[in-house]
Amino acid sequence: MNADQILMEIREANLSYLMLAQSLIRADREQALFRLGISEETADLINVLSPAQMMKVASGNTLLCRMRVDDDMVWGLLTNHGKSAANDSVARLHASILMAGRHQEAA
Template sequence: MNADQILSEIREANLSYLMLAQSLIRADREQALYRLGISEDSAALIALLTPAQMMKIAASNTLLCRFRMDDDMVWGLLTNHGKSANDSTARLHASILMAGRHQEAA
C-alpha cells in the first residue's frame, strides 16, 4: 500500500467514525459517551457538525479515533475469547476495565 492509499483509507475511516459517532450521540448520548470513550464536550461538538464540517475534519491525515485497549490485560481478555469456558466473563471484565478508563478520561 502506498502513501496515497494510506491517506485515502485514513480519510475514509475518519468520515465513517464521525458519521457513526454523530449517529450514536443523537440516538443515545450516554451510551455514545461510553462506547466512543469521549467527553461530554466532544459529544456536543460532534452532534452539531454539519456534513461539510465532517468532510473537512475527515480530510485530516491523522486518525481521529484511537484504541482504548492500551494494556496487556485488556488485550488478553479480548483476544483469548473462545479458549476458555469463561469467555463471556472475560469480555465482561474487559468492558468493565474500559468503562473505568472512560470515567478517568471524562
C-alpha cells in the first residue's frame, strides 16, 4: 500500500466515522456519547455538521477516531480465544464494564 492509498483509506474512515457518529447522536444521544467516547460539546459539533463540512473535516490526513482500548487487560478479555462461549460472553461483559468505567472517569 503506497502513501496515496493510505491517505485515501484514512479519508474514507474519517467520513464513515463522522456519518456513523452523526447518525448515532441523532438516534440516541446518551448511547452515542458512551459508544463513541466523546464529550457533549463534540457531539454538538458533529450533530450540526453539513455534508460539505463533513467532507472537509474528513479530508485531512489524520484519523479522527482513535482506539479507546489502550489497556492490555481489556485487549486480553476481548481477544480471549479458545474459551467456551459462556466464558467469552463473560469476558466481553467484563471488558465492557472496564471501558464504561473509563468513560465515566473521562467525563
